Amino acid sequence: MDFNEKHIKVLGIESSCDETSVAVVENGRIILSNVIDTQIPIHEKYGGVVPEIASRNHIEAISRVTKKALEDANITFQDIDVIAPTYGPGLVGALLVGVSYAKALSYTLNKPLIGTNHIQGHIAANYITYPELQPPFLCVMMSGGNTQIVHVKDYTQFEVLGKTRDDAIGEAFDKVARVVGLGYPGGPKVDKIASEGKADIVLPKAHFDGDTLDFSFSGIKTAVVNLHHKNPQINVANLCASFQSTVTQILMENVEKAIQKTNIKTIALAGGVSANSYIRKAFMGLEEKQIKVYMPDLKLCTDNAAMIASAGYYNYIAGNESELSLNAIPNLSL
Ligand code: KG4
Numbered sequence: 001m002d003f004n005e006k007h008i009k010v011l012g013i014e015s016s017c018d019e020t021s022v023a024v025v026e027n028g029r030i031i032l033s034n035v036i037d038t039q040i041p042i043h044e045k046y047g048g049v050v051p052e053i054a055s056r057n058h059i060e061a062i063s064r065v066t067k068k069a070l071e072d073a074n075i076t077f078q079d080i081d082v083i084a085p086t087y088g089p090g091l092v093g094a095l096l097v098g099v100s101y102a103k104a105l106s107y108t109l110n111k112p113l114i115g116t117n118h119i120q121g122h123i124a125a126n127y128i129t130y131p132e133l134q135p136p137f138l139c140v141m142m143s144g145g146n147t148q149i150v151h152v153k154d155y156t157q158f159e160v161l162g163k164t165r166d167d168a169i170g171e172a173f174d175k176v177a178r179v180v181g182l183g184y185p186g187g188p189k190v191d192k193i194a195s196e197g198k199a200d201i202v203l204p205k206a207h208f209d210g211d212t213l214d215f216s217f218s219g220i221k222t223a224v225v226n227l228h229h230k231n232p233q234i235n236v237a238n239l240c241a242s243f244q245s246t247v248t249q250i251l252m253e254n255v256e257k258a259i260q261k262t263n264i265k266t267i268a269l270a271g272g273v274s275a276n277s278y279i280r281k282a283f284m285g286l287e288e289k290q291i292k293v294y295m296p297d298l299k300l301c302t303d304n305a306a307m308i309a310s311a312g313y314y315n316y317i318a319g320n321e322s323e324l325s326l327n328a329i330p331n332l333s334l
Helices: 040-044 051-073 092-109 118-129 169-179 186-194 218-230 236-262 277-289 305-317
Strands: 009-014 019-026 030-038 082-088 137-142 147-154 157-163 266-270 292-294
Touching (some): 009 118, 030 051, 030 305, 051 092, 082 092, 082 118, 118 266, 118 305, 137 236, 147 236, 157 236, 169 186, 169 218, 169 236, 186 236, 186 277, 236 277
Antiparallel strands (some): 137 147
16 A cells, blocks of 8 residues: 555644644644644743643643644544554653543544654654655654664664663753753753853763763763852853753764764754754764754754654554553653
8 A cells, every 4th residue: 555645644642741732744744733732831930840730731731732733734533544642751641641532532533543652753753854854864862851862773663772871961951950040941041041151161971881872961960050059150151051062072972973883874863952052053063974964843853743643654554553452651662
């Protein structure tokens, strides 16, 4: 069967953290709608996501957001071919809202249910931005909960080559921002203030023996926190610029090792931290070394359902249909 000729419309549903998002994507590549209802203003006053509050807000938002996604795509429930919710990783209560809603839709509309991995979704954001992109490639996945270098062997086949042994890179950005008083979510705020500072403070980079591609970000995070506590007058712009520059070096050193190890010369970025302007510039620098670099559109870097619908499409054509017993898996890996 030639799936491309079929115009398969996937309803993607994302509720793993603090965004309720529903999208309609055709054949994995064309966005017909992508509605994102963010809870950032609600969690901002707590300095981070409060899981209970996130779940309650997903429940309130999910029907409204779905209705809007269908309206924006100018279709009805009957026109949907596949229903693809994120089922992990993420906050269990938050995930359950999207999974339960998707199961109810799948049952009542009699449409296939395709439970989709959130990390696979972040990788798939690249397929929407670049219709010509096809596996294999290396993907540097950088988000609030994950940091890993993935060999994307095929649309649904992955090998994790290296990952963080402690904090995710986004977690480190958020913690640094909170400690220096920039608020939540910290990544975009560090990005902005760092552009006004000088990266002139030496910060530690964890080193592992052997040829591992693993990362560690807790040491540098703690160093920034300690520096700020010992010297509250420290220039925040310089501190943020130094932090951002050092974590970028940590990333790039492992990425270059991964390129050498695999001899794969196509790199894609994924996850919220791939919106960082300094990191994007550093990756663009790889093009001088004949490495082809792909980066999702900024609005597709952070959590959204279009990327889930894209990954869901590839799971569907691979025949990975879920049972109605599908459950949320908070620590799901690739
Ligand atoms: O991918 P995402 O939306 O959610 C997860 O799946 O985790 O990533 C959120 C993370 C947060 O830690 C946020 O601070 C970070 O992405 N982030 C950034 C930037 N924009 C978002 N970090 C650095 N620079 C940015 N411009």
